[in-house]
Structure formats: structure tokens, C-alpha cells
Amino acid sequence: VTRPEPDRGSASDLADELSRLPRARRAARFRLLEKDTAAAVFDALDPVGQAELLDGLRDPETTTLFEGMDPDDRVRLLDEVPAAVARRLVSGLSPDERRLTDVLLGYPPESAGRIMTPEYLELRSDVTAEEALAAIRRAGDLETLQILPIRDASRMLCGVLRLPALVRAAPEVRVGEVMDPGHPVVSAYDDQEPVARLMQEADLLAVPVVDRERRLVGVVTVDDAMEVLEREETEDLQRVAGLSEPVHKPYHSVPTWRLVRARVVWLSLLVAAATLTVSVLGAFEATLAQAVTLALFIPLLIGTGGNVGAQAATTMTRALAVGDVRWADTGRSLWKELRVGLSLGLIFAAVGVPVLWAIWDLDLALTVSVSLLVICMWATSVGAMLPMLADRVGIDPAVVSAPFVTTLVDATGLLIYFAVAHAVLL
Amino acid sequence: VTRPEPDRGSASDLADELSRLPRARRAARFRLLEKDTAAAVFDALDPVGQAELLDGLRDPETTTLFEGMDPDDRVRLLDEVPAAVARRLVSGLSPDERRLTDVLLGYPPESAGRIMTPEYLELRSDVTAEEALAAIRRAGDLETLQILPIRDASRMLCGVLRLPALVRAAPEVRVGEVMDPGHPVVSAYDDQEPVARLMQEADLLAVPVVDRERRLVGVVTVDDAMEVLEREETEDLQRVAGLSEPVHKPYHSVPTWRLVRARVVWLSLLVAAATLTVSVLGAFEATLAQAVTLALFIPLLIGTGGNVGAQAATTMTRALAVGDVRWADTGRSLWKELRVGLSLGLIFAAVGVPVLWAIWDLDLALTVSVSLLVICMWATSVGAMLPMLADRVGIDPAVVSAPFVTTLVDATGLLIYFAVAHAVLL
Numbered sequence: 001v002t003r004p005e006p007d008r009g010s011a012s013d014l015a016d017e018l019s020r021l022p023r024a025r026r027a028a029r030f031r032l033l034e035k036d037t038a039a040a041v042f043d044a045l046d047p048v049g050q051a052e053l054l055d056g057l058r059d060p061e062t063t064t065l066f067e068g069m070d071p072d073d074r075v076r077l078l079d080e081v082p083a084a085v086a087r088r089l090v091s092g093l094s095p096d097e098r099r100l101t102d103v104l105l106g107y108p109p110e111s112a113g114r115i116m117t118p119e120y121l122e123l124r125s126d127v128t129a130e131e132a133l134a135a136i137r138r139a140g141d142l143e144t145l146q147i148l149p150i151r152d153a154s155r156m157l158c159g160v161l162r163l164p165a166l167v168r169a170a171p172e173v174r175v176g177e178v179m180d181p182g183h184p185v186v187s188a189y190d191d192q193e194p195v196a197r198l199m200q201e202a203d204l205l206a207v208p209v210v211d212r213e214r215r216l217v218g219v220v221t222v223d224d225a226m227e228v229l230e231r232e233e234t235e236d237l238q239r240v241a242g243l244s245e246p247v248h249k250p251y252h253s254v255p256t257w258r259l260v261r262a263r264v265v266w267l268s269l270l271v272a273a274a275t276l277t278v279s280v281l282g283a284f285e286a287t288l289a290q291a292v293t294l295a296l297f298i299p300l301l302i303g304t305g306g307n308v309g310a311q312a313a314t315t316m317t318r319a320l321a322v323g324d325v326r327w328a329d330t331g332r333s334l335w336k337e338l339r340v341g342l343s344l345g346l347i348f349a350a351v352g353v354p355v356l357w358a359i360w361d362l363d364l365a366l367t368v369s370v371s372l373l374v375i376c377m378w379a380t381s382v383g384a385m386l387p388m389l390a391d392r393v394g395i396d397p398a399v400v401s402a403p404f405v406t407t408l409v410d411a412t413g414l415l416i417y418f419a420v421a422h423a424v425l426l
Numbered sequence: 427v428t429r430p431e432p433d434r435g436s437a438s439d440l441a442d443e444l445s446r447l448p449r450a451r452r453a454a455r456f457r458l459l460e461k462d463t464a465a466a467v468f469d470a471l472d473p474v475g476q477a478e479l480l481d482g483l484r485d486p487e488t489t490t491l492f493e494g495m496d497p498d499d500r501v502r503l504l505d506e507v508p509a510a511v512a513r514r515l516v517s518g519l520s521p522d523e524r525r526l527t528d529v530l531l532g533y534p535p536e537s538a539g540r541i542m543t544p545e546y547l548e549l550r551s552d553v554t555a556e557e558a559l560a561a562i563r564r565a566g567d568l569e570t571l572q573i574l575p576i577r578d579a580s581r582m583l584c585g586v587l588r589l590p591a592l593v594r595a596a597p598e599v600r601v602g603e604v605m606d607p608g609h610p611v612v613s614a615y616d617d618q619e620p621v622a623r624l625m626q627e628a629d630l631l632a633v634p635v636v637d638r639e640r641r642l643v644g645v646v647t648v649d650d651a652m653e654v655l656e657r658e659e660t661e662d663l664q665r666v667a668g669l670s671e672p673v674h675k676p677y678h679s680v681p682t683w684r685l686v687r688a689r690v691v692w693l694s695l696l697v698a699a700a701t702l703t704v705s706v707l708g709a710f711e712a713t714l715a716q717a718v719t720l721a722l723f724i725p726l727l728i729g730t731g732g733n734v735g736a737q738a739a740t741t742m743t744r745a746l747a748v749g750d751v752r753w754a755d756t757g758r759s760l761w762k763e764l765r766v767g768l769s770l771g772l773i774f775a776a777v778g779v780p781v782l783w784a785i786w787d788l789d790l791a792l793t794v795s796v797s798l799l800v801i802c803m804w805a806t807s808v809g810a811m812l813p814m815l816a817d818r819v820g821i822d823p824a825v826v827s828a829p830f831v832t833t834l835v836d837a838t839g840l841l842i843y844f845a846v847a848h849a850v851l852l
Contacts, residue, residue: 010608012627016749044627137594145590146572146631163589164571168563182436200656201438201470203649205572205631222648223629226655230626230748233659237744251745252755256762260769263737270733271774277725288718295714295721299703299836302725306732307696307829311689318663319677322656323442329678336682343686344693402828403733410725 011037015044018053019250027056039068047073048253051080054089063092071100072115072224078105103217112195113188115228116209116218117144125150125158125176129169132161144219146205150179157216159183160208185210188217193232196225197323236321238262239398270403276411277302284418293360294421297368298414305375305413306406308344312337312383313405317397320387327392333384341380345373367424371417378416379409437463441470444479445676453482465494473499474679477506480515489518497526498541498650504531529643538621539614541654542635542644548575551584551602555595558587570645572631576605583642585609586634611636614643619658622651623749662747664688665824696829702837703728710844719786720847723794724840731801731839732832734770738763738809739831743823746813753818759810767806771799789851797846801839808835 014033018026018041030053033041042050042065054062054077066074066089074097078086090098100118107113121139123132136145145163152158160183161175169178184202186195188209199207199222209218281288281298288295316333319325325333349369356365383405387397440459444452444467456479459467468476468491480488480503492500492515500523504512516524526544533539547565549558562571571589578584586609587601595604610628612621614635625633625648635644707714707724714721742759745751751759775795782791809831813823 012624133593136590140594145593163593164562167559167571167589167593168566198438200649200652205648222631222652223626226626226648226652229652230655233663234744234748237659237663237740250750251741252750252758252762256765256769259741259762259766260773263734263766264770264773267730267733267737267770268773271726271730274726274729277729278722281722281725285718285722288721289715292711292715292718292721295718295724296704296707296711298721298724299707299728299840300697300700302729303700303703303732303833303836304693304697306729306832307693308689310829311693314663315677315685318660322660324676324678332678336678336685339682340685340689343682344690347686347690347694348697403736406732407729410729414725 011040012044014041015049019045019049019253023052023056023253026053030057031061039065043069043073046250047076047080048250050077052253054081054085059092062089067093067097070117071097071104071119072117074101075104075114079109107188110192111188112186112190112192112209112220113218115192115224116188116220118218120144120149120208120216120219122149122151122216123161123175125152125179126174128171129166129173129175129178130171132166132175133171144206144221146221147183147208147219148175149208149216149219150175151216152176156214157185157208157210160185162205183208186220187212192228195220196228196232199225200229236317236396236398239396266403270407273404273407274410277414280411280414280418284414287418287421291421291425293364294367294417294425297371298417301368301371301375301417302410302413304348304372305379305409308341308376309379309383309405309409310402312340312380313387313402316384316387320391320397325388327388330385330388333388334381337380337384338377341377342373344380345376348372348376363425367417367421370424371413371420374416374420375409375413378412379405382409382412437466438470440467441475445471445475445679449478449482449679452479456483465491469495469499472676473502473506474676476503478679480507480511485518488515493519493523496543497523497530497545498543500527501530501540505535533614536618537614538612538616538618538635538646539644541618541650542614542646543570544644546570546575546634546642546645548577548642549587549601551576551578551605552600554597555592555599555601555604556597558592558601570632570647572647573609573634573645574601575634575642575645576601577642578602582640583611583634583636586611588631609634612646613638618654621646622654622658625651626655662743662822662824665822692829696833699830699833700836703840706837706840706844710840713844713847717847717851719790720793720843720851724843727794727797727801727843728836728839730774730798731805731835734767734802735805735809735831735835736828738766738806739813739828742810742813746817746823751814753814756811756814759814760807763806763810764803767803768799770806771802774798774802793843793847793850796850797839797843800842800846801835804838804842805831805835808838 014037018029021029030038030041042053045053054065057065069077078089081089090101093101103118104114104116121135123135127135132148148161148163148166149157150159150161159176159179159181161179165178165180166175184198184204185208186198188211195207198204199220204222206219206221208216209220211217316325349372352369352372353365356368386405386408390397440463444455447455456464456467468479471479480491483491492503495503504515507515516527519527529544530540530542547561549561553561558574574587574589574592575583576585576587585602585605585607587605591604591606592601610624610630611634612624614637621633624630625646630648632645632647634642635646637643742751775798778795778798779791782794812831812834816823
């Protein structure tokens with residue numbers, strides 16, 4: 001990636017450099033930047049970085065930076081600072097910017113209303129292309145000019161005009177004739193994730209946002225949609241790994257105790273669930289004492305079961321997230337995963353039986369291989385079903401995927417193992 | 427999410443509906459669509475869905491659909507069809523479209539050159555804003571008009587003009603004065619992922635692509651960047667779960683044997699690695715025979731170690747992917763994860779010692795709790811280090827994350843457990 005001259009690319013480089021400095025030194029470094037560069041670098045920081053930097057700056061500096069932000073970025077920053085700081089920052093805003101900020105703060109967290117820009121240029125459907133271009137020139141530097149919402153005589157949104165279509169239109173044509181009346185529209189109360197996915201799937205650069213009365217209130221731009229999707233992916237990945245509170249901050253900005261807190265909740269649940277394995281083994285203690293060799297394969301069997309289950313759960317979680325699989329497909333998915341589990345189990349048994357027979361004996365070889373076969377089928381079924389059930393009852397499937405499935409398969413896998421051992425060996 | 431009238435949103439809905447039908451019925455359903463809708467629905471399908479649909483259509487239909495695609499989408503589709511079909515499709519193209527397609531096919535897979543559009547409007551820096559707008563009107567419907575690459579008298583790229591800036595410029599101003607000379611530029615040979623991340627971080631709607639001589643060859647648009655990022659996220663998530671060949675197709679379009687193939691490679695490696703646990707336990711068989719109770723805690727200890735390691739590995743993999751952590755931070759990261767592991771271990775020990783003491787005895791309580799403490803510290807260290815080492819030697823960190831870390835921690839965790847048991851109990 002080459003960059004001809006320092007500008008936007010380098011603002012994000014400088015922001016990167018800044019957030020890698022120890023917190024105490026960032027404000028001093030930031031003050032060395034030229035005024036315009038400083039504003040660009042501040043914009044390029046993520047909300048956590050902005051909050052940390054503001055902490056080290058003095059009041060007139062923070063007021064200027066805060067006033068210069070886009071309203072949606074400002075709202076995101078407010079989520080990251082202590083309530084007292086948020087109040088001080090908002091009270092320092094000019095009346096205009098404060099009004100725009102209040103509009104966004106009126107919508108629920110995680111809603112489209114929080115990431116929209118309330119500053120847009122709205123046109124009536126009967127203005128001409130020439131008049132529309134003149135209006136754009138008068139409007140100055142808005143965050144989004146990629147789409148222009150068009151309203152009819154009754155002030156209702158009736159379509160969307162894309163800037164390239166406007167530029168290509170003959171000057172005397174009315175915008176109502178070149179607008180797209182079927183452009184998607186979202187509600188300010190919609191969740192951010194489906195809005196972002198819609199924009200991604202339909203390749204939209206921006207989408208108009210309306211309130212409950214279908215009046216236009218803002219526009220969501222594609223850069224905000226990309227940020228939402230990245231945050232969701234990070235969250236999914238972290239949940240799959242059993243992190244209860246997704247951590248959005250850069251790794252080294254997170255205090256150790258917060259990393260511990262993010263991890264300990266799920267771990268404790270998993271440890272509590274894992275005590276099941278102790279009980280199961282406790283019930284078979286006599287069998288174990290009789291045939292200690294059985295113990296040797298416990299980690300191999302439950303480890304493999306866990307891995308097989310995690311694969312199935314991850315595949316299904318992702319398929320649910322991108323909408324490939326729905327509740328109605330449950331039977332089909334389960335049947336498919338059962339066959340996958342059977343195939344995997346047969347492959348392992350084909351290798352395992354001769355090897356184990358050569359080292360130990362046929363009974364042990366059969367016990368371990370048959371157990372592994374059954375555990376594989378059980379693990380793919382559990383891995384497929386748990387995320388679907390979670391999705392059905394309204395829990396994020398990522399929450400119950402890999403670690404949860406692994407632990408469940410651990411305890412039940414032991415039951416399978418000892419049931420098979422009793423049947424074959426004893 | 428509301429959609430006023432069927433258009434782009436509904437093309438992606440129809441595409442969704444189509445790809446959920448059994449393959450044999452898709453072509454028949456597709457033929458019922460109106461001509462314009464059919465083209466939009468075809469565009470909205472992912473490359474795999476397009477390939478499956480083409481398979482059921484007849485030659486004149488496929489030729490028309492293929493001719494109507496954007497060159498970058500066409501190249502992606504060619505990757506999904508058998509070589510013979512690809513040759514037939516390309517040979518049916520008009521000379522113009524064929525030339526554009528060949529340009530893209532000339533760049534390596536996964537490079538920016540493969541996802542760029544080679545159709546763009548390039549302007550000389552000395553034309554006026556008015557002339558530029560007239561050129562846009564003459565140019566017709568290009569995939570990207572969001573940015574206009576500007577070249578100097580020596581035909582080299584010297585900057586980028588954003589469409590809103592052009593519209594706002596006075597008619598007589600030269601585009602060289604309103605262009606952005608510092609706009610990021612990428613090479614056609616750059617990997618797609620860093621290009622997409624740059625576009626996301628710098629909020630770019632499009633970025634010009636140059637060849638090795640810095641001559642402009644195309645433009646990458648933000649919708650393609652979003653697709654690249656989604657594919658990478660899916661790949662990372664699948665790798666974290668130990669799937670060796672990331673599967674990009676919709677779940678129910680993937681034959682069972684391909685799901686098995688995607689999973690069996692890593693599983694076999696993991697099973698092979700897990701035989702280490704059999705050897706470790708084999709070495710301690712005498713100890714186990716002497717104190718069978720020790721066996722009861724094996725799944726709990728290694729399961730928890732695996733979960734702790736997976737959390738650390740996932741956190742680190744993500745931090746590496748988004749650039750929060752680098753090789754230079756290794757010491758700092760390791761120190762941080764050691765403290766996290768220690769904290770987690772102390773929390774578990776604080777609960778575990780009294781509980782285990784009450785049920786069994788103090789020696790066992792100490793053995794299990796001290797082992798868990800050491801395993802937690804070991805697991806966070808391994809979880810932090812393996813992805814960093816992988817990244818350092820040029821392997822995707824996601825490949826060596828959760829399942830690999832889990833299996834490694836399983837075997838070494840047993841060593842720790844028996845070492846502690848020998849010290850405390852025997």
C-alpha cells in the first residue's frame with residue numbers, strides 16, 4: 001500500500017502511533033501537531049483513544065475538538081467518557097451542535113439513530129437537477145452527499161437521489177424523475193447490525209433513516225456500517241472464545257483487571273459445568289481402578305469431541321449470523337451434521353483400530369474407536385443444535401458456541417466412553 | 427428495516443429466496459423473473475450461487491448474464507466454475523468486455539487487481555470543473571464515479587477528485603486545484619485484506635489502483651472492500667475453530683463430503699497431537715493406579731486450561747488482525763497475560779481449596795488448585811505467544827489459535843498436574 005503524500009492515510013497512521021504511546025505522553029505529542037492535522041488525527045482515533053486523549057488535554061482544547069466532530073462520532077465518544085465529563089463536554093457545545101447531538105442521544109443504544117448523521121441535504125421532488133446542484137454548492141461540507149433524500153409535497157420521503165445520477169441528469173430534469181423510489185430506508189429504532197448488513201448486501205453508500213412517522217431524521221453512511229460490522233465480528237469472535245464482555249479497546253489500553261473480568265465470568269460457568277466430568281468419573285471410579293488404561297484415553301477422546309463440536313458450532317453460528325440457515329432448516333442441518341460426524345468417526349476408527357490393536361489389544365482398540373465414533377456424531381449434533389436453539393430463544397448463538405459445546409461434550413463424552421467400555425470390556 | 431418499494435433491497439431478498447431453493451428448481455424460478463429484475467437478482471447472488479444457477483441455464487441465457495456483469499464480479503465468478511465452463515464463458519464475451527476481464531485475470535489471486543474495476547473516468551489536472559462534469563455526463567453508467575483519478579501532463583496519477591468536491595467547485599476552477607493530492611493509492615499487487623482495512627480505517631469510498639510503474643489501472647470500491655473483510659472474518663472465525671479450508675458457500679449448498687474434508691485435516695493433526703496426552707498419562711500409569719482419584723480431575727483441569735488458552739489466543743489473534751499488537755510488544759503482552767493467568771488461577775484456587783478439602787482432603791485440594799493455578803498461567807502464556815510467533819514467521823495467527831493452543835495445553839497441563847501431584851501427594 002503506497003501513499004503519495006501524507007493526508008488521510010497518514011492521519012490514521014499518526015493516530016495509530018499516538019495510541020501506541022503511553023497515555024501520559026499522548027497529549028504532549030498531540031499538541032505538537034498542526035491544527036488541521038490535529039483535527040484529522042483526532043477523527044481517526046477510535047472513541048476509546050479519543051476519550052483517553054481528552055483526559056490529558058485542557059478545557060479550551062477539548063471544547064474545540066468536541067465542537068469539530070461529526071454528531072454521530074460525538075455520541076460514540078460520549079459513551080466512553082465518565083458521566084461528569086460527558087455533561088461538561090455537551091454543555092460546552094454551540095447551540096446548533098448541541099441540538100444535533102441531542103437528536104442522536106434520543107435514540108436507544110445500538111440503534112441506527114445513534115450512528116446516523118442528522119445533517120443532510122433534503123430536496124423536494126419537483127426541483128430540477130440544476131437547482132439541486134446549486135443547492136449542493138450552497139450547502140457546504142456535509143458528511144454525506146452520496147445520496148440525497150427526496151421528499152414529496154406532503155414532506156414525506158419518496159425516494160433517494162444518488163449523486164452520480166444527479167450529475168449525469170440533464171439540467172432541466174426534475175429530481176423526482178431520476179431518483180430511485182425503491183431505495184431501501186431504515187428506521188432510527190432498527191438495530192445497527194441488520195442495517196449494516198443490508199448496506200453491505202445491497203452495496204449502499206448511504207441509507208436514509210426515518211422515525212416512527214416515516215419522517216426523515218438522518219442518513220447512515222457506509223463507513224459507519226463498516227465499523228458496526230467490524231465491532232460485531234470482534235464480538236462474535238470473542239464470544240466464541242468465551243469472553244463475556246467484548247473488549248473493544250486496543251489490547252494494551254485495557255487494564256489487566258478488565259481482561260480478567262471479561263474472562264472470569266464464562267470461565268467460572270465452564271468450570272462449574274466441568275465439575276460434571278468429576279462426578280461422571282467419580283461414578284466410574286471402580287471401573288477406572290479395575291482398568292487404569294482406560295484413563296489414558298480420556299483427554300484424547302474428550303479433546304477430540306470438543307474440537308469436533310467446536311467446528312460444528314462455529315460453522316452453524318456463522319451460517320446463522322449471515323442468514324444462510326434458519327430455524328426451519330433445523331432437521332436438515334442436524335441430518336447433515338450427523339453424517340459429517342459419522343464420516344469423521346469412521347475415518348478415525350479406520351486408523352485407530354489397527355494402531356491401538358497393535359499396541360494394546362482388540363478390546364481396547366474397539367472401546368476407544370467406537371467411543372470416538374459415537375462422540376463425533378454426538379459432538380456434531382450438539383454443535384449444530386445449541387446455536388440454533390439459542391438463536392430460536394433469542395440468545396446470541398456465539399454465546400453458546402465453542403466453549404459451551406466443548407464442556408457439554410466433555411461430560412457426556414465420558415458417559416459414552418464408559419458405557420462403551422462396559423459393553424465391550426466388562 | 428423497511429423498504430418502500432421493491433428494488434435493490436428486494437433483489438437481494440429474491441436472491442436469498444432463490445439460493446434457498448433446491449438447486450434443480452432455481453433455473454425455472456429465475457426464468458420467471460422480469461429481465462431487469464433477473465439481472466439485478468443475478469448480481470445480488472454470491473459467486474457460488476451464480477455458478478450454481480448458470481449450471482442450470484442454457485447457453486444464450488448464460489452469455490447474456492455474463493456479458494452484463496461488472497468485470498470484477500465476473501472474475502470472481504470464474505474462480506467458482508470448472509475450467510471448461512470458464513473458457514466457454516470467456517469466449518462468449520464481446521471483445522471489449524473480454525479485454526477488461528483479461529486485465530483483471532492478469533493479477534494474482536487475492537490481489538487488489540482482482541477486485542478492482544478497470545472501467546473508470548480519468549481526468550487531466552488542467553480540465554475545469556465544468557468540463558469534468560460534462561465528461562461524466564458523456565461517460566454513462568460506470569461502476570464508480572465516487573472518486574475520479576486525476577493525471578498530470580506526463581500521464582502519471584497525481585491525485586484524486588471526490589465527486590462531492592467536484593460538484594461544489596466553481597465551474598471555471600481546474601480540477602487540479604480541488605483534487606486531493608494526498609489520497610491513498612494502492613498497488614494492483616497488494617493483498618486485498620490490507621487494502622480493505624485501509625479503506626475502512628480512512629473511510630474511503632474508493633481507492634485508485636496503480637501498476638508497478640505507478641500507472642493507473644483501476645479503482646477498488648468500498649462494496650468490494652466490505653466483501654473482502656467479511657470473507658476474511660469468516661475465514662478467521664473458521665480457522666479459530668480448526669477448519670482448514672474456509673467454506674464460503676452457504677451452508678446448505680456445501681456437500682457433506684466437503685464439510686468433512688474442511689474439518690478432517692486439522693482434526694487429524696489435533697488427534698495426532700492429542701496422542702501426546704496418551705503418552706504423558708502412560709508414563710504416569712503407575713501413579714494413577716496408586717491414586718485413581720487423580721484421574722477424576724483430568725478433564726476439569728485440561729478443559730479449563732484449554733478454555734483459558736483459547737481466550738488468550740483469540741484476544742491476541744484479534745489484536746494482531748486489527749493491528750493493536752505487534753512483535754515489538756511481545757514482552758509486554760506476555761507479562762500482561764501472565765498476570766491475567768495468575769489472577770484467574772488465584773480466583774479458582776480461592777473457591778477450589780475449601781470445596782475440595784471439604785469433599786476429599788487437603789492434599790488433593792492443594793494438588794488440584796495449585797495445578798490449576800500453574801496451568802492458567804501457562805495457558806495464557808501459550809495462548810498469547812503462539813499467535814505472535816505465527817504472525818512473526820508469516821503464518822496466519824488464526825491457524826494456530828484456539829484448537830492448537832487447547833491441544834498443546836492439554837498435554838503440558840497433564841505434565842504440570844502430575845508434577846504437582848508428585849510433589850504434594852507422594
